Amino acid sequence: MSAAIPSVVQLERAIKIAQKIQKLEAELSLILGQPGVTFRQDRDESAPRFTGKRKYTFSAETLAKRNAKKGADDSEGAVKPKKKVKMSAEGRAAIVAAQKARWAKTKEAANGSKK
Numbered sequence: 001m002s003a004a005i006p007s008v009v010q011l012e013r014a015i016k017i018a019q020k021i022q023k024l025e026a027e028l029s030l031i032l033g034q035p036g037v038t039f040r041q042d043r044d045e046s047a048p049r050f051t052g053k054r055k056y057t058f059s060a061e062t063l064a065k066r067n068a069k070k071g072a073d074d075s076e077g078a079v080k081p082k083k084k085v086k087m088s089a090e091g092r093a094a095i096v097a098a099q100k101a102r103w104a105k106t107k108e109a110a111n112g113s114k115k
Contacts, residue, residue, distance in 0.1 A: 057082075 006014070058066075
């Protein structure tokens with residue numbers, strides 16, 4: 001009995017499944033507290049790994065405490081808090097209107113393709 005050669009569609013599906021497996025393995029390793037650990041022995045070592053490092057932002061209060069510990073006033077070396085940007089009601093309304101228009105266009109395209 002000879003082995004059947006998989007079609008292109010089958011190969012694409014196999015690739016998608018393999019990618020999902022890798023994603024789930026990474027998520028599992030994060031849950032278990034072992035970033036960068038995978039459960040597959042045949043993992044490609046040249047592929048990038050998740051290092052577990054994240055960027056954090058600090059509140060103005062925390063930055064003020066940090067500056068006080070360093071003995072830095074408003075002089076050079078003091079960490080300045082970033083000013084929070086607030087969105088105006090008009091700006092938010094414009095974004096909402098644009099998103100609704102995109103949704104309507106998508107819905108119209110989906111309904112048009114069913115006909």
